[in-house]
Amino acid sequence: MVEHTREHPRLTKTTPAGQRLPLELGTLFVPQRVTQKHGVRLLFFFHGGDWLPQLAISRQHNMAVVTVQAGAGSGSYTKLFTDPGRFSTLITEAEAKSGITFSEIDLGGWSAGCGALRQILNDPASYDRIHRVLCIDGVHTGYVNGKPGPLESQIETGNLDVWLRFGRDAMANKKRFIITHSEIFPGTFASTTETADYLLHEWSLKPHPVVRWGPMKTQMLSEVKSGGLLVVGFAGNSAPDHVDQLHSLPGYLTWLMK
Known part of the structure; x- marks a missing residue:
């Protein structure tokens, strides 16, 4: 069923300027206007494609994003972090490739992507590193x-x-x-x-x-x-x-x- 009373506007697909660096899991995007090497927040966003989280991040101040896609169902995202050390390794890789020391780490996910958030937070060391969480x-x-x-x-x-x-x-x-x-x-x-x-x-x-x-x-x-x-x-x-x-x-x- 589709309800037709309310509008369902969509963002226009765009490619904001910046660095796109492939990681062992996902892609790190650093907007062009982020020029400093410290005081930058890093968001990990799951199951939202690449362009839309990158567009959203480009509108923020001193923020970068790692986008990750793993397919359908929350189980496919949960399995990504059965090794509790993988999340910390991804942060280290993102810092090494970008040359940025990230000041704060945040998590976000839409729909099935929230399975990854839950799995990451179940690791005590990862939980302590996370400042903000957005579950859509x-x-x-x-x-x-x-x-x-x-x-x-x-x-x-x-x-x-x-x-x-x-x-x-x-x-x-x-x-x-x-x-x-x-x-x-x-x-x-x-x-x-x-x-x-x-x-x-x-x-x-x-x-x-x-x-x-x-x-x-x-x-x-x-x-x-x-x-x-x-x-x-x-x-x-x-x-x-x-x-x-x-x-x-x-x-x-x-x-x-x-």
Whole structure:
């Protein structure tokens, strides 16, 4: 089903000027206007293609990005970091090839790409290095009985433990954490709304209903702020609504850097 009432604008594909350096995993992009060798933030972004995260980063100040694509399904991204040392090795390689000592390391992912974020954060050393995390409509988990319930579903909570921890650190202003979710109901695994509801309950937070426009003419339905934590719910239960959130990345990055 596709809803036709709201517009679904898309960013124009462009190739911002800068260095593109292939890494053992993914591509490092350093915008042309980033000329200093210190004080530069590095974002790892998963499952968003290359040009769109690069465009979003080029609009930020002193920021570079490593883009990684691994195929469909969060499992393909989780498997990338079964070796907990791989993430640190990628940072070292990015610094060596660019000649930049990155001051802060951030994570971002859309949809299935959030599987990589979860796996990276499950490593204590990597967790400590991460300052900010952006999960775009991609915090999922399974159902206890493999299917949703007739009313409230029982979801598997083990995959959500690291999000709970990072959220608590964000609420204490030790980290910065943004989660967005839509009304899409996959059916075979828990939706991003179901996981957001669970996380908010565990954080003792309640979503506030809102009706206002978000980035790229998306329609915000709920919002929760606490310290460095922001959880935003958006209207839409179709594929274009899901893609709307990816194209909202420039706006989300502005929120993330506040």
